[in-house]
Amino acid sequence: MSDWLYSDTVKDHFMHPRNVLEEDEASWPSDGRGIVGNIKCGDQMLILLRIKDGIITDTRWKTYGCASAIASTSILSEAIKGMSLEDAYVLKPEDIVAKLGGLPSNKIHCSVLGDKALRAAIDDYLEKNDLPSLKGKENVEVICNCLNVTDRDIEDAYKAGDRTWEDLQARTKIGTACGGCKERTLELLHQLEHLYGE
Numbered sequence: 001m002s003d004w005l006y007s008d009t010v011k012d013h014f015m016h017p018r019n020v021l022e023e024d025e026a027s028w029p030s031d032g033r034g035i036v037g038n039i040k041c042g043d044q045m046l047i048l049l050r051i052k053d054g055i056i057t058d059t060r061w062k063t064y065g066c067a068s069a070i071a072s073t074s075i076l077s078e079a080i081k082g083m084s085l086e087d088a089y090v091l092k093p094e095d096i097v098a099k100l101g102g103l104p105s106n107k108i109h110c111s112v113l114g115d116k117a118l119r120a121a122i123d124d125y126l127e128k129n130d131l132p133s134l135k136g137k138e139n140v141e142v143i144c145n146c147l148n149v150t151d152r153d154i155e156d157a158y159k160a161g162d163r164t165w166e167d168l169q170a171r172t173k174i175g176t177a178c179g180g181c182k183e184r185t186l187e188l189l190h191q192l193e194h195l196y197g198e
Ligand code: FES
Pocket: 143, 144, 145, 146, 147, 174, 175, 176, 177, 178, 179, 180, 181, 182
């Protein structure tokens, strides 16, 4: 697949997205609601969940994102029906990208909105129902093996105001040994800007 082409699965889900919220939100009562993204980048994702006995029974979603965000959330919405909250909470963007038959490399960041909104909706449900939180149970990716810095550490640093490689190094010491983690870190910063940037 060339870097610029979408797989047939992506095209199918983009042309015929499943479980889209067609009605207004109030007419689809949900048990959990998650919204993430940065409307100024044109990407925002809302996910609604219906949950019974710890299992996701139905879902609706809406996004202003691009084709990749639409296709990846469509496939995510099919995958999570019938899934336990614990299993859904640890879904990774890579799992969704794999189901899509891959995405152009410059589009992978679009698929992270879906799983973040999904976790936000699960958090919302657990909080509203006074149930134990799953926060911290999501899979983390070790980005810097030398200094053991994970994607969650970088996300926390971003939320605390870090925007550049130098900011991150000052806070976490990332990349100060072999330096092999710089490219992946910059990619992640780009994703975070998309998710949280002003
Ligand atoms: S992997 Fe980050 S410094 Fe070596």
